[in-house]
Amino acid sequence: MMNVANSQTWKTPVIVLVAGCLVSVVGFGVRSGMGLYLDPMTAELGWTRETYALAMALQNIMWGIGLPIAGAIVDRHGPVWVIASGAVVYTLGIWGMTVSDTSGMLYLTGGVLTGAGIAFTSFTLAIAAMVRAVGPERRSLVMGLGTAAGSVGQITLSPFAQSMIGQFGWNNALLIIGACTLCIIPLALLLPNHAKLDEPDTIDLTLTAALAEAFRHRGYVLLTIGFFVCGFHVTFIMVHLPAYVVDLQLSGSVAAWCLALIGVFNIIGSIAVGLYGQRHSNSNGLSFIYAGRAVVIAALLLLPKTEFTLYLFSGAMGLLWLSTIPLTTGVVTRIFGVRYMATLFAVVFFSHQIGSFIGVWLGGYIHDLTGTYDAVWQAGIVLGIVAAVLHLPIDEKPLRRAVTVAG
Numbered sequence: 001m002m003n004v005a006n007s008q009t010w011k012t013p014v015i016v017l018v019a020g021c022l023v024s025v026v027g028f029g030v031r032s033g034m035g036l037y038l039d040p041m042t043a044e045l046g047w048t049r050e051t052y053a054l055a056m057a058l059q060n061i062m063w064g065i066g067l068p069i070a071g072a073i074v075d076r077h078g079p080v081w082v083i084a085s086g087a088v089v090y091t092l093g094i095w096g097m098t099v100s101d102t103s104g105m106l107y108l109t110g111g112v113l114t115g116a117g118i119a120f121t122s123f124t125l126a127i128a129a130m131v132r133a134v135g136p137e138r139r140s141l142v143m144g145l146g147t148a149a150g151s152v153g154q155i156t157l158s159p160f161a162q163s164m165i166g167q168f169g170w171n172n173a174l175l176i177i178g179a180c181t182l183c184i185i186p187l188a189l190l191l192p193n194h195a196k197l198d199e200p201d202t203i204d205l206t207l208t209a210a211l212a213e214a215f216r217h218r219g220y221v222l223l224t225i226g227f228f229v230c231g232f233h234v235t236f237i238m239v240h241l242p243a244y245v246v247d248l249q250l251s252g253s254v255a256a257w258c259l260a261l262i263g264v265f266n267i268i269g270s271i272a273v274g275l276y277g278q279r280h281s282n283s284n285g286l287s288f289i290y291a292g293r294a295v296v297i298a299a300l301l302l303l304p305k306t307e308f309t310l311y312l313f314s315g316a317m318g319l320l321w322l323s324t325i326p327l328t329t330g331v332v333t334r335i336f337g338v339r340y341m342a343t344l345f346a347v348v349f350f351s352h353q354i355g356s357f358i359g360v361w362l363g364g365y366i367h368d369l370t371g372t373y374d375a376v377w378q379a380g381i382v383l384g385i386v387a388a389v390l391h392l393p394i395d396e397k398p399l400r401r402a403v404t405v406a407g
Helices: 013-032 034-045 049-077 080-098 103-120 123-131 136-188 207-215 218-247 252-277 282-302 307-319 324-336 341-370 374-391
Strands: none
Touching (some): 013 080, 013 136, 049 341, 080 123, 080 136, 136 324, 207 324, 218 324, 218 341, 218 374, 252 282, 282 374, 341 374
């Protein structure tokens, strides 16, 4: 069992939970507004939507590649310097977007650099620290709170970013938003580097052994495959919904408020799901969420495309938005425990980011090819139904291990 160093005793559960939530607010909030720059950047620089979409796709795939690396470092050495250094990279990537005058430069800065920064400041790393600060009976709720905190950032920073774009232009707005990411550094210093664990059966379990047992588990494999769909849905919507709203001859402020509404209702959904996950089947909850997304997207396509319809869609989708994360992390921790949670969830999350890459790039490609997003919305309906079916057979019973596991 790991002991908390004397220098860390002041980092009480309350301090850890508040700091973790604020990391989530800033990190996720900055990222959530990336779609707002699509229209002004492409218009001024003469790029196609696919150009910007590919940069965002690269950003998401770099997030997916970087997070398992960051998760493994956090599980071994703690989150403090991982998240703090990630904030510096995140800021550099956003600054680089402001000086990008070619598509290749945008792919490097807005794609690779920013994606790496997002990975190393990911709210899931903060959540991994937060769940270690509380008992098993409160972990699901804490996961919900950490996820909901990201939406607080979305609610506040999306309208803020749109306001900055309107007042100062997209270039200066990016500089201001990039400076906000530096706030993550002092917040990271409030997190414990080595939290106490009460898991006797994982004391001698190595990371390699933990990964091997995870990949042998049928439920973990199904969870990983299903999370692809979550990435496809949320990143396509996050990046392309603002442009979709403008295509409908509505204002950019409507697009910003759609993103904010998603964030508002995600707070409700994430906390509700966190409470649900403490007592009920997490995998069944995931099936319901994915099926619900399919219904909500179908309704968007069938209903008249009015401002009210878009706000209704955003609110309903917000309830189902990142509520997948408390349940997905809940399945991982129920089966495998929390010792290697950051790494095991990061591997599942890589599948999410492959879905993100395809969703955001395909949105730009299909729009440039056909002038509409309809085919991508329809694909989202089919994928939602597939994910709902995949999660039904997952067995969440904890693994039985010997008290001492050979490395």
